Structure formats: structure tokens, C-alpha cells
Amino acid sequence: MTEPSFLAQLSSTIVEAAAAVAPSIVEIASTRSLATGFVWREGLIITADEALSNEGQILIEFSDGTQHPASVVGRDPSTDIALLRVEGADAPSAVLDQVVPRPGALVVVAAAAESAPLVSFGSAIAVGPAWRSMRGGKIDARIELDVRLRRRAEGGLAISAEGNVFGMAVRGPRGRTLVIPSATVEGAAVLLLAHGEVPRGYLGLGLHQVAVTGGGQGAMVMSVDPDGPGAIGGVLQGDIIVHWNGEAVPSVNALVRTLDHQSIGRSVSLGIRRAGADVEAAVTIATRPRR
Template sequence: MSDLSPLSSLSTALAATVATAAPSLVSVHSHRSRATGFVWKPGLIITADEALADEGDIIIAFADGTTRAASIAGRDHTTDIALLRFDGTDVAPMPLMAEVPPLGALAVIAAADQGTPVAALAMVSKSAGPWRSLRGGDIAARIELDTRLRPSSEGGLVLDATGHAIGMAVRGPRRTLVIPTATIERVAGRLETHGRIARGYLGAGLQPVRLDDGLGAMVMSIDKSGPAAAAGLRQGDIITALNKEPFRGMRGLMRELGPYSVGAVVELAALRAGEPVQVALTIGERPA
């Protein structure tokens, strides 16, 4: 009988997988928040935006017990990705692989708690195509894991059965989600270059209203220097359609205001004192 049972072999392989990722993991301490991050490029760390405090100093703790100060290079709340910058190029980045695991595949969450590496075993409970977050971010694949994520592990690496890093673990409503590599590379690349992700801006405060034949959005306020004012939209107007498509809610409208909407012209149908009007509005860039 072999000394190595299948279970023992699996255990050894899992331990080796975590050991490979551990040197790239850090704990991220910001105000009262504790999370995990991983070295993406020399001097740059990826972490979960939702787990990052809005203000205060940021300290990163490494597995060897050392700590360093970090600063925010950029953050995008719609995809839950934040990029931190720290002084040092001596920590090896963890290569990311653009792979989407199949349903039922095993995955390992490798994270850090006060600098000490921690791990959790999970199964891929959902593997589907692209989706859009509630905050309007485009995510390359819908990957869910069947395990609960401890708060300090948010922002940790998700490794597949071959040990490849395939994304970042974040806490979703009642489940653990994976922000896949393709999304991380796209968003972090723009954050590194520009410090932010451009978002579309109408320059109007809107309130959903119910009409006799559907939904509308009433203009409650106008930014006098914004796109809505330039297009001639007025306070009290009720938007009923965008590009000839009926208005179906604020979530659908927010989806039209993604990073690539800036500069696009949308045709708005509206009611003004009960009379139909047409407005051509050029989407601007949301102020920082």
C-alpha cells in the first residue's frame, strides 16, 4: 500500500500552492479596517476597495513581520478594485492568469491576517459570463465560491487547482465573489496611469417617478456647468426614453454611464409641462 493516499497528495499539493502565493500577500490596515492585498507589480498592491477606509493612513504588513506605509494610487468602487503604492521593489509580484474556472472546480483563497498567511478551501459554485455590479462596474466573469470570507481575507488571491492566481476574493451579498484577472488587469492598468476610472456624467439630479404608461426620471436639480444644462434640460423635466428606448429605472441609466460613455451623444425624450421634447445630450466625465 502506498504511503501517499489521494487525500494526502491533495493536502500536500494545496499546502504547496499556498506557500507559492504567500510571499506576495500583505495585510492592509487602514483606519479600523483590516483586509488583504497582493503585490501586482513592483511597488504596487491590489486590494478590495470596499475594505479600504475612506481616509487615514494605510499600513501594509508583510509575512516577515515588517510594515511599510502605502498610499492610494487609484480606486474604483464599481469593480471593488483599489491600487496602492508603496516604497520598495523587493517583493515579488504574483503572476495572474486569465482563466475562468469551471463549475465545481476547487479553489484556494490565500490571504493574510496581520501579516500572517491564511488560507481557505472552496468550490466554484457558479461560473458564468460577464456581468455588471450594482454600482455599474463591468466584471469579465461571474465567479462565486461556496465559502464565507472572513473580513481580513477580503482582497486575497484566489488560486485554481494548478496554483494559478485567477482573481481576487471579495465579499458579495450572501456569497464570496471573485473579481477575475481580466477585470483586475484592465482596471488596475487605468488606475496606474490615470488614478481613476472615468465615469459618465449627466449633470442632473434625477428622481424616478411612475407615469401612466411606464416609468420616468424627473430632473430635480441641474449642474449649471454640466452636460444637462448645456443640452437645455430643465428642472422639472421628466425623462421618458434614452436613444428611443423607454426609461426602465435608475440602474439601467447608470449602466449607460460607464467608462466608455464619456463623449457619447444620447437622445433624451422628455416631458416638459406635459408636452414632449427631444434633447441631445453629450455625456461628460464625472468630476473627481
């Protein structure tokens, strides 16, 4: 009997990897948008926040063709994760693995379209350390795939050659396909379930980037919440923040991106330029008020 060729074995591996997770994958229809999601826990669906409309009805279609309306539990644009609740559905939860693929590793992206699997195959072309999104979310690893991700496949599962689900596939800047790692997905989903949002740190300061005399950049305080942590720490309107815990402030955006949920409760030392003099202020980061 002839042994299966390498390509036949590879094809079987791809098919089996996609088939194993197919019962947990759903198609999500929201206003003017189609995307993919997956069952996280009983009655709870995770999808890509950017692929979900901001208004209108949300309809979930499961692999068996049944459809159920869903409601939003919470959304976190900073990590591109949305959590939905659906009643009356019976589908297995996806098992998320904390492994991160090595550069060059073969991967499968499994999504859904019209009750059928939508499967892509490629490799992890770049894998790096934790990074922050432009909206300040901490992503536990930078994983880029050479997979072409259709819009309706956004929110699908990224699977290793060993069959482990290592994250959620999303569309990144300039058409890149990125993966939100399982650790980030789990962490954000737990916070969304508990709070309806991912809490963010809060200084109570309105900041504007300025050039500092003598070189470098600073964050000028344009407004101060009188009840906020900045005011309590003695920060005044017109102050220029030039150091954060002894480190130069590269930009206002970089400073704001550090105010994730892990920053809440921490005390930071601010180096301030005030009327030509250098002063220090200690500020304890609070939780950003809900809008």
C-alpha cells in the same frame, strides 16, 4: 510503494497553490481594519476598497515580516478595488490570469495573517456573465465561491486548481464570497494609476424616479448643470426621460449604472416627455468632474 491517496494529492495541490503566491501576498492594517492585498507591480499593492479604512495610516506587512507604510493612489468603490503605493519593499508581483473557472471547479483563496498564509478551499458554485455592481462598476464575470471568507482575508487571491490566479476575493452582499475577476482588477488598477480614480460618465442632470402616465417608469430632471452635457443637448428641468437609446428606462439607478468609464464620449438619444409632448435630445456623455 503505496500511491498517495486522492485526499493526499488534493491536499498537496492546495498547499502548493497557496505557497506559490505567498511571497506576493501582504497583510494591510488601516484604522480599525485588517485586510489582505497583493503586489500588482513593483511598489504597488491592490486590495479590496471596502476593507480599507477611509482615514489614518496604512501599514503593509510582507511575507518576510517586514512592514512599510503605504499611501493611497486611488480607490474605486464601484469595483471594490483600491491601489496603494509602498516604498522600499522587495516582493514579487502576482501573475493575474484572465481565465474564468467553470461552475463546480475547485478553488483556493490565499490571504495573509500575521506574516503567515491564511488559506481557504472550496469551489466556484456560480459563474455567470458580466454584471454591474450596485455602485455602477462593470464586473467582467460573476463568480461566487462557497468559501467562508474572513474579514482579514478580503483582498486575497482566488486561485484555480491549475494554480492560475483568476481574481481577488471579496465579501459580497449577505455574506457571500465573490471574486473580482483579473480582467476587472487589471483594468481598474490601470485607471487608478493614471487618474487616481476610475472616471465615470456625466450627464450633468439631477434625476428622480417617477411613474409615467400610461405606465412605466421615468427619470424626472430635478436639476441641470448649466455647463453640463444635458444642458448642451437641450434637456430642461422638469423633463422626464422615458427612453435611453430607444430602450425604456427601468429605473434611475439602472441609468446611472450605465455611466461607467467606457460610456465617456458616447452620444445617447434621450426620449423625453415634456409638458405632455414627446421630444428627443442627443447628449454626449462627459467625464464626471472630480469632487
